[in-house]
Amino acid sequence: MLKVMWNGRSGLYSSQNRIDVISNNIANIDTNGYKRLDVAFSDIFNESLDRLGTPITNNDKSNLTVGSGVRGEELIRNFSQGLIKETGNKTDVAIVGEGYFKVKDGDGNYFYTRDGAFNIDANGNFVHSSGLFLEIENYNNNLSINDNFIIKSNGDVYNLVDGSEELVGKINVYEIIGQDSLKQKGENLFAADNANIKESTNLKQGYLEKSNVDIAKELTDMLVTQRAFELNSRTVKTADDMWQIANNIRGK
């Protein structure tokens, strides 16, 4: 009976984990470039039933096992493309397809992000919302927020001066093989060990990639998880009722 309670508890606990993750997804529905997370459940090891006091009729005891609950701690990220939304802001850049922007912090550490909401500071740096600087190839900080500049889909940045285009730098997009090894750093940033410049890219100036959270899916998942939670609490309740029945063998 104790085992039923532990199984039920593991189910309650994992469902609770999943609700936490779902609520985090919903909270980030407006976070640019956010990729939804889900909990991957897996069963725990199977235990033999060949134990003291359990009546067994079969001589072959190899296939007499019962599982011991569920584990729901492993997170799975969904890297699918988020919705591209027009903002009309010339410092907003969205990546269509795969890839990441590379940003640098004050200590020279590199991070990767899909959030393309940049700003140009007084020194001409492209600043990410987290305060980190966007890496731009061959760029001499010679743009200001008032300049009329164009970011081409391959990443080339041109400054429009008196009707002529002047190449001022190139925004590279990085590809990371093994996205699941990305380490989440908060503020939409990831750390990665091996990232390479991606050859063909498709950037869109004046657009932002929204999160790929689908509210309908999250709410459905929430309902399903809530029902699973209820069902698990019911097994605990049933175990409790049965325990009471056993305790009342010599009752009254």
Place this chain on the structure above:
Amino acid sequence: MLRGIYTAASGMITKQVQLENLSNNVSNINTAGYKKQKVSLKSFEELVLMNKDKQVGDKSFPRRIGTIELGVGIDGTRTNFSQGDLEKTDRILDFAINGDGFFTVEDENGSKKYTRDGRFKIDSEGNLIATNGYKVIGLDENGYEKTIKVNSENITLNPDGTISGTDNLKFLITTFEDKNQLLRDANDFYNSKADGNPVATDIKQGFVEKSNVDTIEVITEMMSIMRSYESSQKVMQSLDETLSKTVNEVGNVR
């Protein structure tokens, strides 16, 4: 009378084990690719009761009274491998088997394990891995087995079963003639003593196979387990009362 109490107890214990199993199925109701398990019960072999009451002269003859059953025991646990529902997730690395077979993976010692859980990841070396780190095995065009290595950021499953973004590998889907010999391992994996056969099955990208645990079945089974537990308890109680009568009241002079 004592025999009867043990028979009732065997009923209670087996119901308890059935509830253990059921609670495990319930806790895994959201586990991708989970296959429900069932505990099957069987009564112990019947015994024949005889006595030698019948006496003719100085000889006694055996007389068959009938049979007696000594309660119930657990006969086995069986996995129900029926197909689970497919849920669309649009995640590129989610794969679901629609039909027969198992994804084949390799643990750190190189031994094969089988699973229906197709939620994969790509590790930093580019290996396609199961959520717990086991490498997924594929087949190349010559039919050789290879762990699947991914060359690009993402992979696409082609209609002919090859996976682009890898060296034109296919998933190695293994099927077994006798699925009952599969032993459950931790984390949704199965071990097999015998080698299975590769099979071409319909695999869907962007889908997850849900567990095949059915809520309605769970609820009804839970109720019937509890009620029959209660019945066994009542049987035990009345046997105990009868026993109490024989012990305490027989021989009393009123």
